[in-house]
Amino acid sequence: MKYLIITVLIVAGLIAPRTFAEKLGESWGTAGREAEYYRIVDLPMPDELGIEAGAFAVLPDGRLAIGTRRGEIYLVTGAFASNERPTYHLYASGLDEIHGLDYRDGAFYIMQQTEVTRITDTDHDDRGDLFETLSDNWGFDAYHEFGFSSDLDAEGNIWITLCLSKSYQSDNLFRGWALKITPDGKTIPIASGIRSPGGVGPNEHGVMFYTESQGPWNGSCSLKVLEPGGFMGHPASFRWYPQAPNMGPVPVEPNTNSRLEIERKRVKQLVPYAVVFPYRRMGQSNTGYEVNHTGGKFGPFDDQIFIGDYTMSLLMRATTEKINGVWQGACYPFREGFATGLLAVQFTPNGQLIVGGTSRGWPVRGSKPFALQRVDWTGKVPFEILRISVRHDGFVITFTQPVDRKGASDVSTYRMATFTHIYQQAYGSPEVDQTTPTVTRAVMSDDGLSVHVTVEGMVKGHVHEFHMPDLKNASGQPLLHPDAYYTLNEIP
Helix, strand or coil: CHHHHHHHHHHHCCCCCHHHHHHHCCCCCCHHHHCCCEEEEECCCCCCCCCCEEEEEECCCCCEEEEECCCCEEEEECCCCCCCCCEEEEEECCCCCCCCEEEECCEEEEEECCEEEEEECCCCCCCCCEEEEEECCCCCCCCCCCEEECCCCCCCCEEEEECCCCCCCCCCCCCCCEEEECCCCCEEEEEECCCCEEEEEECCCCCEEEEECCEECECCEEEEECCCCEECCCHHHHHHHHHCHHHCCCCCCCCCCECHHHHHHHCCCECCCCEEECCEECECCEEEEEECCCCCCCCCCCCCEEEEECCCCEEEEEEEEEECCEEEEEEEEEEECCCCCEEEEEECCCCCEEEEEECCCCCCCCCCCEEEEEEEECCCCCCCEEEEEEECCEEEEEECCCECHHHHCCHHHCEEEEEEECECCCECCCEEEEECCEEEEEEECCCCCEEEEEEECCCCCEEEEEECCCCEECCCCECCCCEEEEEECCCC
16 A cells, blocks of 8 residues: 555655655665676667566577567567677567566467467567467456466476455456466466465476565565465465365465464465565565576576565575475575566576566666666675575574684574564564574584574574674675575474
């Protein structure tokens, strides 16, 4: 609601468009230092194009394909080159809000709001001319009913996630659901309870996840696994279980003003957040993501998830692991200072990261109405928290560079706190039920790259915050980003 009010004021001319962005400020205050390791490169485009990127794909011939919110597909030559003089070719138009794009065996597969479409260039003139509906087995009648899709999986399936009608409602068939579309167009319901997704795709282990925004029944933004038969938390979509007999019985209605950890015991299908992104501290509306499989071309973060954020115009990292049969993991700051709200990300064959988006719809921190940018690794390795993994008695924290042994062995170096959110029908949640765990022991690995911290006071269902501003590497440099957040669903 607050974004709607601000947007109305901007349109009415009562406040300047930059007022909201200026008030947001910096998330981490490290953009200048980040640029030493990861440079943001602007990819120019002709002004008349106005490309609001909603999805990317890399073609076999090395071109970048862009699906846009305005319903176009552009093919870009030179997007990965160092001279930054790309050229753009219109492949298709007349589509609607493209938030999913892949290419296989001579055809594009796109997600637009009303259908999954296969587009083929049958006469080989580099323009799509055959448009086939692969699936449209869901309802649509309002602009906010966005849809997002994954790339084709190994079997050729496309996984899609569908926004609710108005955050609180599921007015049309399968709004608030995840569906799997098979190569022959069969539509298989996968999970209910989705509110407002921003991206869908595999995690670093090849399991299908999606990003969820803060809102009703969602205390903060998160990354969740699409568990077949699962309930993702928002009960408005329960009305469509009669159309999904493969899903089994309707879940028990969750209690509002509760806690997710409590409701997991009542509602057997309820899937907890795998990774919670603390609100404002780690973005405000996470969007598209991709796993870094560049083989070291993008620095030390191979096999990690890179996630965009729309409101704060930034990128985050995440890692996941499965403990006691339940997915959980951690998130880490990465890079801020992008020109607009990020909707889509795409790694390139050269080991770069393409990002793009728009400010259309909601205010964002970036100043431009749309932008296409590229993140290039400079070759310098930042001193960062590489990953956090849970143990039965604490956590193992791994770093990108060897740490100072004296400081890393001092338990006072590690400051921790935990919190959770209210699981409620109301919009979002404050951080509640805070506790302060104690690090009682810190043991370094022989190579100095990791520390096993023994922790008293771990709490299931809580986000565990790590704050290490005093930790140095062997050369005496502090961490670029001293904070990380681990979502603890299970203790091994």
